[in-house]
Amino acid sequence: MKDHQTGKSLIIGIASLLVFLTIWELVCRKGLIEPLFLPAPSKVLSRAVKMIDNGQLIAHTLASTRRVMVGFMVSSLVAIPFGIFLGSFGFFRAVFDPFISLLRPLPSMSWIPLSLLWLGITETQKYAIVFMGSFAPSLLYIIEATKNIDPLLIRAARNLGASRVDVMREVILPGSLPQIIAGLKVMLGIAWTCIISAELVAARQGLGFMIMNGKEYFQTDTVLLGMVMISITVLIIDVIFRRFERRLLPWTQ
Amino acid sequence: MDPVENGTKISIRKVSKIFSGKQGEVTALRELSLDVNEGEFVVIVGASGCGKTTLLNLVAGFDAPTRGRILLDGEPVTGITPECGMIFQHYALFPWKTVQANVEFGLKMKRMPRSERRNRAAKFIDMVGLNGFETTYPHHLSGGMKQRVSIARSLANNPKVMLLDEPFAALDAMTRQVLQEQLVRIYEKHRKTILFITHSIDEALLLSSRIVVMTARPGRIAQEIVNDLPYPRNADVQLSNRFMEIKRTIWESVQAEVMKSMEVETDQR
Numbered sequence: 001m002k003d004h005q006t007g008k009s010l011i012i013g014i015a016s017l018l019v020f021l022t023i024w025e026l027v028c029r030k031g032l033i034e035p036l037f038l039p040a041p042s043k044v045l046s047r048a049v050k051m052i053d054n055g056q057l058i059a060h061t062l063a064s065t066r067r068v069m070v071g072f073m074v075s076s077l078v079a080i081p082f083g084i085f086l087g088s089f090g091f092f093r094a095v096f097d098p099f100i101s102l103l104r105p106l107p108s109m110s111w112i113p114l115s116l117l118w119l120g121i122t123e124t125q126k127y128a129i130v131f132m133g134s135f136a137p138s139l140l141y142i143i144e145a146t147k148n149i150d151p152l153l154i155r156a157a158r159n160l161g162a163s164r165v166d167v168m169r170e171v172i173l174p175g176s177l178p179q180i181i182a183g184l185k186v187m188l189g190i191a192w193t194c195i196i197s198a199e200l201v202a203a204r205q206g207l208g209f210m211i212m213n214g215k216e217y218f219q220t221d222t223v224l225l226g227m228v229m230i231s232i233t234v235l236i237i238d239v240i241f242r243r244f245e246r247r248l249l250p251w252t253q
Numbered sequence: 254m255d256p257v258e259n260g261t262k263i264s265i266r267k268v269s270k271i272f273s274g275k276q277g278e279v280t281a282l283r284e285l286s287l288d289v290n291e292g293e294f295v296v297i298v299g300a301s302g303c304g305k306t307t308l309l310n311l312v313a314g315f316d317a318p319t320r321g322r323i324l325l326d327g328e329p330v331t332g333i334t335p336e337c338g339m340i341f342q343h344y345a346l347f348p349w350k351t352v353q354a355n356v357e358f359g360l361k362m363k364r365m366p367r368s369e370r371r372n373r374a375a376k377f378i379d380m381v382g383l384n385g386f387e388t389t390y391p392h393h394l395s396g397g398m399k400q401r402v403s404i405a406r407s408l409a410n411n412p413k414v415m416l417l418d419e420p421f422a423a424l425d426a427m428t429r430q431v432l433q434e435q436l437v438r439i440y441e442k443h444r445k446t447i448l449f450i451t452h453s454i455d456e457a458l459l460l461s462s463r464i465v466v467m468t469a470r471p472g473r474i475a476q477e478i479v480n481d482l483p484y485p486r487n488a489d490v491q492l493s494n495r496f497m498e499i500k501r502t503i504w505e506s507v508q509a510e511v512m513k514s515m516e517v518e519t520d521q522r
Contacts (some may be wrong), residue, residue, distance in 0.1 A: 163362075251391075
């Protein structure tokens with residue numbers, strides 16, 4: 001019954017998208033809109049075919065995806081243990097609180113000049129931008145998640161002989177994992193914002209570069225294609241992430 | 254080492270506990286003394302808010318007394334100790350661990366090898382009758398089953414003392430009875446020293462070898478009764494004159510305390 005419902009919604013969704021694309025196509029063919037401002041979907045599609053042929057589309061997409069993934073993984077791998085640690089010890093939370101509070105409001109964009117000075121237009125600079133953009137907010141999500149652990153479970157664990165380190169690994173980490181993962185999903189979206197803005201400013205590859213380059217050469221279809229590719233890539237990664245989530249959290253099924 | 258009578262497992266000596274909050278200080282316990290001997294099943298009965306749970310938390314080392322001291326085997330309790338296995342009213346099972354992993358938890362903390370852990374856990378899962386549920390996660394279990402897992406988890410860890418904080422209060426009457434019988438069987442088999450808290454006089458009569466009635470806040474001991482009813486405490490025992498006699502005695506003293514605590518509440522308003 002429910003599958004039937006979602007199947008139906010999917011069909012309506014696809015139909016709605018097709019109608020929209022048809023109208024857009026017709027409006028462009030009638031010459032109602034200047035192609036420089038908005039090219040027809042068919043033009044974007046033929047640009048896609050061309051760029052797949054010469055391998056550029058895949059190369060740009062993979063370049064951005066790799067940067068997001070490396071930056072995001074490093075940020076998460078540091079933020080998760082550090083966040084659990086800070087969530088468990090009020091003293092250290094107080095020590096680091098001013099730094100986190102000052103770092104968090106900084107948009108990743110504001111790190112671009114400094115990162116270029118320090119690291120140049122390199123891959124490391126791209127990873128650094130993703131890291132700086134997602135680390136402080138991830139850390140806050142994780143600290144917040146550790147606060148929602150039932151204190152009774154910590155007591156029970158201590159009563160069964162768990163040390164404070166055991167409690168972090170056996171209770172606080174798994175107990176806050178559902179919330180941490182929910183937070184990381186949001187952070188993954190932010191990581192994409194970071195990398196695209198970094199590529200728009202200075203890069204030789206990536207979807208952000210492709211969009212900016214398209215604009216320079218008045219290839220509006222390339223610009224649109226780059227935007228569509230960002231959407232599609234983020235959607236695919238989201239689906240993969242969800243699979244991963246189910247395997248990490250078997251008890252929530 | 255303090256001088257302790259032979260066989261005294263837990264010695265609570267003139268313990269007071271004062272909580273200070275926004276509305277000033279609340280004396281939860283005042284100069285409470287109680288000795289529990291090795292192999293005794295002591296049930297503490299008292300009205301809600303009399304400080305029963307506070308007392309248990311002090312014995313488990315979750316909290317420290319304001320004055321007085323608590324000795325376990327003659328040694329003062331200075332922090333949380335796995336020697337006192339606690340069973341909570343709301344089970345406190347780890348939702349992300351299967352029944353098996355929950356029962357193994359204490360053994361894992363002792364760094365016991367996996368295969369040994371598995372065998373030992375299997376024994377206690379069997380004891381509480383949960384075979385076949387080893388790989389189930391707690392949220393698929395009923396309340397009664399969860400409490401059985403929690404009892405198995407505690408027993409597997411082989412504590413010197415078991416502390417039970419109204420463990421069956423959230424269960425329906427039928428399940429409660431089954432679990433009470435199971436607990437008595439476990440007690441008869443293992444002869445653990447047990448300190449059990451309840452507000453049900455019937456439960457106290459069914460389980461205990463000694464009943465301690467606590468006063469209204471601040472908690473002290475109003476009365477101690479040796480429960481000499483024969484085990485197993487089946488329907489015949491529950492209908493005997495002796496059962497009724499003890500029940501009446503306890504009821505009178507509990508009732509007096511409940512009335513007192515209600516007066517206190519009225520005064521405060």
